């Protein structure tokens with residue numbers, strides 16, 4: 001089955017409103033020779049302006065996270081209703097920085113997935129092992145548990161359209177990239193787990209992105225692997241010409 005590739009940019013805590021506007025405007029001119037789905041995840045402050053600037057283009061907007069409640073006394077949090085209102089169609093959930101810096105547990109992430117699905121936001125669910133876990137040969141077990149716990153309780157029908165991002169923690173923002181073979185091994189294991197849990201049709205339709213120091217210089221070899229359906233890009237998604245080259249991978 002052929003899956004439409006996804007190239008997603010996670011801007012993290014970068015870009016003012018003016019910078020976000022300029023970057024989206026530049027990306028609108030980037031071309032898209034692979035007919036990839038292009039998604040960018042700005043900070044909440046720039047969600048609306050990014051969505052407005054992206055209008056009329058193929059660029060879709062993601063929140064970097066959402067809270068599990070629709071509204072309430074949760075100072076500083078942003079709900080899926082608010083993210084959607086600002087123009088997001090997608091949300092990242094479970095990014096390793098959310099897990100390690102902000103303490104998002106599997107249980108919290110599971111509630112966030114529920115909240116996103118409740119409001120028809122497409123979930124980009126991140127999983128990945130630390131260096132310590134990889135060196136202890138625990139990579140596949142760690143990822144299996146993150147998937148099982150984070151997605152617990154949902155049917156294939158509810159999860160339709162789900163996107164998974166495999167992001168080895170040791171490769172995020174470090175300049176170290178998993179080899180295409182390492183990425184393929186984990187992606188194939190994720191797809192096998194999805195098949196076992198939700199059926200083969202679901203597994204074959206689900207896009208699995210690789211993230212972790214994806215660059216204009218290594219995207220082609222990573223995208224060549226059969227179970228790699230796209231990339232989630234941090235650093236280089238902030239640089240228009242680099243991200244444009246990633247979108248137009250060979």
Ligand code: PEP
Pocket residue numbers: 010012167171172173174175211212213214232233234235236
């Ligand atoms: C990320 O933030 O999801 C990421 C993969 O970052 P980088 O590309 O900078 O490693």
